[in-house]
Amino acid sequence: MPFVPAMWAVWGLLVLFAIILKMYVSRLARDEDDELALNESSEHLRVEQAAMTARLNRIQPVQRTLLWALAAASLFVLVYYVHDMVNQFK
Numbered sequence: 001m002p003f004v005p006a007m008w009a010v011w012g013l014l015v016l017f018a019i020i021l022k023m024y025v026s027r028l029a030r031d032e033d034d035e036l037a038l039n040e041s042s043e044h045l046r047v048e049q050a051a052m053t054a055r056l057n058r059i060q061p062v063q064r065t066l067l068w069a070l071a072a073a074s075l076f077v078l079v080y081y082v083h084d085m086v087n088q089f090k
């Protein structure tokens with residue numbers, strides 16, 4: 001496989017994974033409440049919120065790593081094309 005299509009395929013896959021992960025995180029967080037439950041009758045809400053927060057905290061490093069990988073791949077594509085443009089004008 002030639003280099004340029006492989007480079008774009010890797011970048012495209014990273015974008016696709018980032019979109020899928022963002023949709024998954026937003027699906028998990030849609031029921032998150034920013035309320036403070038003070039009475040004991042709402043203990044089940046507190047447990048649900050704690051479980052949801054734990055899941056979101058587990059996904060956060062994956063999300064951050066994927067974002068950095070996507071940024072690095074985007075920078076690589078940009079540098080590749082700038083280098084190619086400079087070489088064409090020599």
